[in-house]
Amino acid sequence: MHSSKKVVMDNKKKGPGLLFAKLGIVVLAVFGFTVGGLAFYGDCEKRNYDGCYQYKLQLLKNSANERKAVFIGGSSTNFGIHAKLFEEETGIRAINMGLSAGRSFEAYLESVKPYIKDGDYVFMCPEHPYYHSEFHNIDNGTSMFYLFQNFDAIKINNATDVYNTVKYSLYNGWTGWLNAILQVFDEMLVDVFHTKTPAVYDRWTCNENGDFTFHKDLTPTVYTPGNVSSALNSFTFFDGLRNYINEWKQTVNFTPYLLFAPIDENAIAGDLGFPQLEELIEERTGIKILNSQLESAYPREYFFDTYYHLKWEYGDTHTQLIIDKFIEAETLAIFA
Amino acid sequence: MNFFSLEFLIFFIAILVIFIFVKKAKVRLPLLLLANLVFYSIGGGFIALGIFVAIIAYFYGYSFLIKKYKKKWTLILGIVLSLLPLLFFKYLSYIFRQYNVSTFSGVFSTVGVPLGISFFTLQGISYFADVYSGKVEVEKNPLFVGIFLSLFSTVTSGPFENYSHVVDQLKKDYEFNYEQTADGLKNMVLGMFLKLFVAENLGIIVNAYYTSPGGNYSSLWLLLSTILFGFQLYADFYGYSLIAKGTAETMGIELMDNFHQPFLSSSISSFWSRWHISFQKWLTKHIYIPLGGSRVKTPRILANVLIVFLVSGLWHGTGLTFICWGLVNGLYICLERLLHLNSKQKVGWRRIVGTIYTFIFITISWIFFRANSISDVGIIFKQIFVGVPKDLYHAFNGTISWAVFNPSVRVGFGFIGLFLVWILDFVERKFGSLVTIINKWNSVLRLIFYIALIFVAIGFVKWGETSEFMYAQF
Numbered sequence: 001m002h003s004s005k006k007v008v009m010d011n012k013k014k015g016p017g018l019l020f021a022k023l024g025i026v027v028l029a030v031f032g033f034t035v036g037g038l039a040f041y042g043d044c045e046k047r048n049y050d051g052c053y054q055y056k057l058q059l060l061k062n063s064a065n066e067r068k069a070v071f072i073g074g075s076s077t078n079f080g081i082h083a084k085l086f087e088e089e090t091g092i093r094a095i096n097m098g099l100s101a102g103r104s105f106e107a108y109l110e111s112v113k114p115y116i117k118d119g120d121y122v123f124m125c126p127e128h129p130y131y132h133s134e135f136h137n138i139d140n141g142t143s144m145f146y147l148f149q150n151f152d153a154i155k156i157n158n159a160t161d162v163y164n165t166v167k168y169s170l171y172n173g174w175t176g177w178l179n180a181i182l183q184v185f186d187e188m189l190v191d192v193f194h195t196k197t198p199a200v201y202d203r204w205t206c207n208e209n210g211d212f213t214f215h216k217d218l219t220p221t222v223y224t225p226g227n228v229s230s231a232l233n234s235f236t237f238f239d240g241l242r243n244y245i246n247e248w249k250q251t252v253n254f255t256p257y258l259l260f261a262p263i264d265e266n267a268i269a270g271d272l273g274f275p276q277l278e279e280l281i282e283e284r285t286g287i288k289i290l291n292s293q294l295e296s297a298y299p300r301e302y303f304f305d306t307y308y309h310l311k312w313e314y315g316d317t318h319t320q321l322i323i324d325k326f327i328e329a330e331t332l333a334i335f336a
Numbered sequence: 337m338n339f340f341s342l343e344f345l346i347f348f349i350a351i352l353v354i355f356i357f358v359k360k361a362k363v364r365l366p367l368l369l370l371a372n373l374v375f376y377s378i379g380g381g382f383i384a385l386g387i388f389v390a391i392i393a394y395f396y397g398y399s400f401l402i403k404k405y406k407k408k409w410t411l412i413l414g415i416v417l418s419l420l421p422l423l424f425f426k427y428l429s430y431i432f433r434q435y436n437v438s439t440f441s442g443v444f445s446t447v448g449v450p451l452g453i454s455f456f457t458l459q460g461i462s463y464f465a466d467v468y469s470g471k472v473e474v475e476k477n478p479l480f481v482g483i484f485l486s487l488f489s490t491v492t493s494g495p496f497e498n499y500s501h502v503v504d505q506l507k508k509d510y511e512f513n514y515e516q517t518a519d520g521l522k523n524m525v526l527g528m529f530l531k532l533f534v535a536e537n538l539g540i541i542v543n544a545y546y547t548s549p550g551g552n553y554s555s556l557w558l559l560l561s562t563i564l565f566g567f568q569l570y571a572d573f574y575g576y577s578l579i580a581k582g583t584a585e586t587m588g589i590e591l592m593d594n595f596h597q598p599f600l601s602s603s604i605s606s607f608w609s610r611w612h613i614s615f616q617k618w619l620t621k622h623i624y625i626p627l628g629g630s631r632v633k634t635p636r637i638l639a640n641v642l643i644v645f646l647v648s649g650l651w652h653g654t655g656l657t658f659i660c661w662g663l664v665n666g667l668y669i670c671l672e673r674l675l676h677l678n679s680k681q682k683v684g685w686r687r688i689v690g691t692i693y694t695f696i697f698i699t700i701s702w703i704f705f706r707a708n709s710i711s712d713v714g715i716i717f718k719q720i721f722v723g724v725p726k727d728l729y730h731a732f733n734g735t736i737s738w739a740v741f742n743p744s745v746r747v748g749f750g751f752i753g754l755f756l757v758w759i760l761d762f763v764e765r766k767f768g769s770l771v772t773i774i775n776k777w778n779s780v781l782r783l784i785f786y787i788a789l790i791f792v793a794i795g796f797v798k799w800g801e802t803s804e805f806m807y808a809q810f
Contacts, residue, residue, distance in 0.1 A: 014514035016356050022783065023521070029787045 073125030074101030135240020380451030430654035495614035520585025527578030534753035555723025602690030
């Protein structure tokens with residue numbers, strides 16, 4: 001009886017309805033996992049680049065009327081500068097605005113500009129990719145930044161939150177869903193398996209100086225060897241920076257400094273060689289470079305995943321170098 | 337259009353729904369051609385589309401001349417003319433760039449290399465040859481030629497198909513076949529997994545070390561990257577081929593398999609009969625056999641083999657590295673023939689030894705394929721053959737710490753990928769295609785398996801940062 005029933009079932013021709021039903025299950029499973037995962041991990045609204053940057057900007061706003069030192073840069077500043085140490089040693093309020101080179105340098109400068117007052121210090125540490133990019137690329141830079149790194153996930157508590165997440169995902173299309181799924185995976189990899197480097201956007205743990213303080217389990221992904229051989233093909237970036245700073249200084253009397261990002265000493269240097277490169281950049285921008293690139297070259301074991309991401313404990317070493325150089329430069333300025 | 341893009345998802349869903357419900361060939365065919373051209377224009381741009389349509393029109397029109405005159409010169413002239421756009425866009429642009437000739441720079445920068453030109457040109461030549469030899473009738477309906485050359489599943493990277501194999505399927509009215517459509521979707525998921533999980537993770541390691549092979553790090557990493565590259569390429573291209581096959585299956589078109597467990601080959605000749613099968617068949621049919629194939633004396637056979645592999649190298653790329661890669665493999669095959677190592681009947685320990693030596697020599701040849709320049713090839717060879725023994729010696733003596741080899745999670749994923757590729761080959765060799773094997777499972781288990789594959793595939797990569805399929809550049 002049972003077997004004859006089976007034969008009848010097998011002989012029944014399967015139509016497109018069954019195919020679409022199964023596809024529907026797959027789609028529901030994928031979306032269900034996403035929504036469920038977001039509900040479980042929740043609290044994502046600050047765990048992304050923008051959440052982190054808004055927090056840093058708030059710190060800056062709160063200190064707008066104080067004399068302060070502001071560090072601007074990408075991830076090497078985020079990981080390698082400890083503004084808290086700077087503040088402790090110099091007594092100057094210090095804020096680390098470093099985040100990611102995914103956004104243009106001009107965009108960062110624009111966002112801090114309203115809060116910089118006379119007497120402030122602005123430390124600019126452009127990442128190597130900026131060296132051979134255009135200075136004016138806010139729109140392009142930020143649109144990519146928002147698309148891939150700024151998933152504005154919603155803590156899912158109720159049906160409205162589910163609706164909002166679906167709406168967001170539909171708005172951003174497939175990328176939206178995938179970002180949501182990836183976010184859940186990221187959280188799982190960090191929380192459950194401890195296998196992924198917790199970048200700033202998924203572990204939003206800045207201190208009151210804007211320093212990245214999550215220093216546990218910086219499990220390296222594969223280490224990317226350094227190659228900055230094409231770091232300076234033209235001075236487009238530095239010319240843009242010079243013009244921007246000169247214009248800015250006409251309204252605010254602040255002191256700009258340039259910093260070199262920390263770098264693995266094994267990284268391949270530019271064709272010019274660093275001393276010549278520094279001279280050219282200083283001459284071109286009219287801005288003093290505080291630390292020499294050679295001084296910022298550290299042993300390979302100081303870095304965790306790329307040739308410019310310092311491990312948390314070596315951020316102090318790098319910052320101390322900057323502090324010493326800053327004090328030296330300011331002392332000299334008194335006698336100049 | 338990238339298979340992993342929102343545009344493609346929308347495009348594919350539309351295609352799936354339309355082609356399941358539109359059954360009549362006379363309605364399906366214009367729609368299919370239109371879909372192919374939409375796919376092509378999104379991927380290649382409108383200028384490239386114009387060039388593409390002109391080339392299709394040429395293949396359609398010129399075939400009548402071949403049929404009419406039935407002379408060898410018409411075929412040769414046809415082939416030469418077909419190769420001109422390929423030579424112009426792919427090779428001349430390379431030469432001009434090398435020697436800084438700016439005359440055509442405007443053209444090249446506006447148009448670029450038209451998407452899939454290497455593929456549809458060879459497909460067109462194959463059609464000419466079939467018309468000339470009388471294997472197929474000259475096609476009066478331009479829709480068939482158009483679809484054969486532009487089929488979106490195959491236009492970017494193949495597989496190369498026989499005209500009659502594709503067109504005979506197109507001529508019939510469509511009858512929905514659940515198993516075929518479902519298998520197509522399953523092949524797409526498997527292909528996605530191979531590309532996103534295996535190839536992308538292996539690629540992170542390989543790219544890191546091949547970008548600057550002279551970098552100051554352990555040469556063992558470079559050796560590892562070299563070993564992993566073959567698997568990366570396999571997972572990438574096999575993944576692509578499964579997606580291509582899968583998309584075609586959902587429209588009721590069966591395509592040939594492009595791989596047949598190459599890493600289990602016990603000779604290099606066997607490897608090349610199992611790797612990129614459609615291209616190897618094309619080379620055999622259109623170059624090796626016309627040159628005399630294996631029916632001539634040994635020196636001629638060896639010369640023919642070298643010519644075939646030289647053409648293969650040139651087809652893959654314009655640099656010297658690809659030419660060397662082709663010639664090295666040609667030499668391997670010649671040596672195997674001379675030493676009678678190409679027997680297909682190896683068993684027992686001969687088989688194991690054969691598999692190992694094949695793997696080693698093929699891996700060496702991949703260095704030419706992957707390296708950015710001939711000088712990089714020299715550096716890599718030096719690092720592997722001098723640096724590796726030196727590093728191992730120091731590591732065993734304790735002069736350097738094993739810790740410098742820095743095992744990381746991504747390397748772990750890479751090895752999982754490598755292991756999966758081997759397992760896949762073993763399983764398919766023993767039991768047939770993976771989809772067929774999984775089809776025997778309980779349906780719930782099957783569904784869970786494919787959902788899990790999707791999760792793993794997309795969970796371990798940064799979407800939007802996935803690289804192009806490697807063969808798309810050829």
